[in-house]
Amino acid sequence: MPKEFIQKLTTIVEANLANEKFGPEELANEADISHSNLNRKLKSISKQTVSQFIREIRLKKGKELLQKEELTVAEISFRVGFGSPTYFSTCFHEYFGIAPGELRNRAPDIENDEQPAETKPKSSKRMKIMLWVVFGLIITITTVFLLIQKSTFSKEKSIAVLPFINYSQDAENLFFVNGLTESVTDKLAQIKDLKVTSRNSSEKYRDNKTKSTPRIGRELGVRYILEGSGQKIGDSVIVSVQLINARKDRHIYSHQYHEKYFNIFDLYTVIALDIASKIKALITPEEKKSIEKKPSEKIELTRMLIHGKELIGDINVNYKMTQEQIGNAETFYRKALEIDSTYSDAWRNLGVIYNIKGKTDSALIFLEKSLQFDSKNSETYLQKGIIYCGLHNAGEMYKSLKIAIKYNPDNAWAQHFMGAYYYYTGEFLIAFAQLIKTKEMLGELDSNTSSLNLRQMEGNTLHICRILFALGFYEEGKQYADLWYQLSNDDYRGYIYNLLWAGLFNLKFEDTYRIGEQNRDKADEIPRYHIYIGMAKLFENKYSEAAGFFKKGIELAEVKKIKQPDMRFLHGFAQLKTDNIAEAEKYFETTVNFYDTILITHPELKTPDHTYAITDRYWYFPYFILTCTWAARGNKENALENMRLLKQNYRANDLQVVNLLKYFPMLDNIRNEPEFQDYLKEAETHYNTEHKKVENLLREEGIQTNNVVQNKFNFGTVPSCI
Numbered sequence: 001m002p003k004e005f006i007q008k009l010t011t012i013v014e015a016n017l018a019n020e021k022f023g024p025e026e027l028a029n030e031a032d033i034s035h036s037n038l039n040r041k042l043k044s045i046s047k048q049t050v051s052q053f054i055r056e057i058r059l060k061k062g063k064e065l066l067q068k069e070e071l072t073v074a075e076i077s078f079r080v081g082f083g084s085p086t087y088f089s090t091c092f093h094e095y096f097g098i099a100p101g102e103l104r105n106r107a108p109d110i111e112n113d114e115q116p117a118e119t120k121p122k123s124s125k126r127m128k129i130m131l132w133v134v135f136g137l138i139i140t141i142t143t144v145f146l147l148i149q150k151s152t153f154s155k156e157k158s159i160a161v162l163p164f165i166n167y168s169q170d171a172e173n174l175f176f177v178n179g180l181t182e183s184v185t186d187k188l189a190q191i192k193d194l195k196v197t198s199r200n201s202s203e204k205y206r207d208n209k210t211k212s213t214p215r216i217g218r219e220l221g222v223r224y225i226l227e228g229s230g231q232k233i234g235d236s237v238i239v240s241v242q243l244i245n246a247r248k249d250r251h252i253y254s255h256q257y258h259e260k261y262f263n264i265f266d267l268y269t270v271i272a273l274d275i276a277s278k279i280k281a282l283i284t285p286e287e288k289k290s291i292e293k294k295p296s297e298k299i300e301l302t303r304m305l306i307h308g309k310e311l312i313g314d315i316n317v318n319y320k321m322t323q324e325q326i327g328n329a330e331t332f333y334r335k336a337l338e339i340d341s342t343y344s345d346a347w348r349n350l351g352v353i354y355n356i357k358g359k360t361d362s363a364l365i366f367l368e369k370s371l372q373f374d375s376k377n378s379e380t381y382l383q384k385g386i387i388y389c390g391l392h393n394a395g396e397m398y399k400s401l402k403i404a405i406k407y408n409p410d411n412a413w414a415q416h417f418m419g420a421y422y423y424y425t426g427e428f429l430i431a432f433a434q435l436i437k438t439k440e441m442l443g444e445l446d447s448n449t450s451s452l453n454l455r456q457m458e459g460n461t462l463h464i465c466r467i468l469f470a471l472g473f474y475e476e477g478k479q480y481a482d483l484w485y486q487l488s489n490d491d492y493r494g495y496i497y498n499l500l501w502a503g504l505f506n507l508k509f510e511d512t513y514r515i516g517e518q519n520r521d522k523a524d525e526i527p528r529y530h531i532y533i534g535m536a537k538l539f540e541n542k543y544s545e546a547a548g549f550f551k552k553g554i555e556l557a558e559v560k561k562i563k564q565p566d567m568r569f570l571h572g573f574a575q576l577k578t579d580n581i582a583e584a585e586k587y588f589e590t591t592v593n594f595y596d597t598i599l600i601t602h603p604e605l606k607t608p609d610h611t612y613a614i615t616d617r618y619w620y621f622p623y624f625i626l627t628c629t630w631a632a633r634g635n636k637e638n639a640l641e642n643m644r645l646l647k648q649n650y651r652a653n654d655l656q657v658v659n660l661l662k663y664f665p666m667l668d669n670i671r672n673e674p675e676f677q678d679y680l681k682e683a684e685t686h687y688n689t690e691h692k693k694v695e696n697l698l699r700e701e702g703i704q705t706n707n708v709v710q711n712k713f714n715f716g717t718v719p720s721c722i
Helices: 002-015 024-030 033-048 050-070 073-079 087-097 101-110 124-154 171-189 199-203 213-220 259-277 285-290 299-315 323-339 344-356 358-374 378-390 394-407 414-424 428-442 449-468 474-487 494-503 509-518 520-525 529-539 543-560 568-577 581-601 615-620 623-631 636-649 655-663 663-670 674-700
Strands: 159-162 226-232 235-247 251-262 708-710 718-721
Touching: 002 024, 002 033, 024 050, 033 428, 050 073, 050 087, 050 101, 050 323, 073 087, 073 101, 073 358, 087 101, 087 636, 087 655, 101 124, 159 171, 159 199, 159 213, 159 414, 171 199, 213 226, 213 299, 226 259, 226 378, 235 259, 251 414, 259 285, 285 414, 323 344, 344 358, 344 378, 358 378, 378 394, 378 568, 394 414, 394 663, 414 428, 414 449, 428 449, 449 474, 449 494, 474 494, 474 655, 494 509, 494 520, 494 529, 494 655, 509 520, 509 529, 520 529, 529 543, 543 568, 568 623, 568 663, 581 623, 615 623, 615 655, 623 636, 623 663, 636 674, 655 663
Parallel strands: 159 226
Antiparallel strands: 226 235, 235 251, 708 718
């Protein structure tokens, strides 16, 4: 089986050999296995990471082409997926111990020397034998040397830069130390031969007092740890660094740097190059040039950038900052741009600030300005993706996030938002795989988890929770809901909201009622409390009780000035079923007029980008509400017309769609129509397929599933893929 597995992967890589963008993620998708499981399986079989496996195949094919084809080294490098001939030559020499050109030149010389023994003089034969002996010794010695060299090179070059320690009480020194950590990490990350753990992963070890260096190395999966401290004294700085082999718990390099503050960018470069040298990381000329690049040598710019970065870090953790804090951050970046108008990060963070202020048009202009000066800025593309997410523009969101990940695959927040994109568009399997990958990148929650890391874990966990609920994994979803509650600083209203929604659309009505009863005193504070309890009553044909909940919800919406009449069509149906015909018709007419008008004035609401295709959004998507309303009024023609638009604009592959189509009483009048039955069958097929794939992924990740739900007729348990 391992041999067949390796052969399968090899075939896939060879089929994509010329595509330089074909990497671990693409291989995992082609092999139909999660990235983390592919990495684990490969390591157990061949002791290689996925990247090493792909590179080895590329290099072996390159060697084969060198020996058989009359192509230049540059042509071969592109044929085997290396975007740079220089980088190909470097990797080739590292792997085979010989440059590509030398390999090609060596073969003809050996062939020309092979002559029939009887045509040579005897003395020549003896000389030839001696030469072959010497040649054999040279080959043996060279082979041993190359094996040693290859062994050295094959050792994983991976490092984590832990947050530098601030030994000063001066607030400005904290800005300096944090900027130092970030800058050294960024510069090391530009070296392709060196795997650098993201700042988010390392941040949780700030002020660490309990975990040993070997343990941190194991948790982060790195060979080396860089620790350090810094202090600003007047116009000078002192920085101490210690490079440690985490696996052996042995110091490799320790040094104290003294520098003038205005030379701070030079110091970042010196430290990064010194550390790379001690690890023996290969640095291309282009990478060295990039590492040595500095935004400005002016001390005032340095101060502005460091202050601004610290405030932006706070904003990313908590979007509820005071106007004064936001204003200060903007001031720092505008002053920085007065000194150096080409600094990309300053333009980007002005974009972040203006997005928080709600001025998205200006924010996007600032981000485009940032990309003018650094077209490969992963963080800038991430911020564009976040803005487009808020604007419900899924297409532009996807484009921006794809580029952000391309330029920095370790950008965990970009990876998370990519998962959110698939979640919003109803691609639940892809979303779930992406979110699980992000979960692994973010690490586990512990006492050293930073505020920013905690916020990212919170968002990621909430999306995982809702996907599990949406695909019928009710018990597993509750476990993630409990974890999200812990991460969200006890957001009780959000927690109850999610449990009520999950109980309703997983047909767990007893759970819905129990949770509702336990939180009756907080009902007016919990979004959609009255809707979910009332809808559960409708499912069970308890129309009089449902009417009471809907009436209370409508009154509350009027007090809080909620314009969209989510509950009027539901209340109209409850009135109809309790023989209040005139009252029912009044609510139905209000609903139809409202949605007919809003779909004309806001045509964007007809598109999937503006429906999110997630959680509880299906039941109050305009076309679903109109389908239910016309069906309840007995107008099958209008009901089916809206059902067609509903089917066209909503990807039906989650459990709530199946259960609403199958059991919701407002649809009883059209449920036996052939067109409706076709829609239901298609929804069930999509749901079953998606559910099964996610179930397999859960098993791969070692998460046990309790794969049953309770149906509304109390016939016991049935498979969750109804």
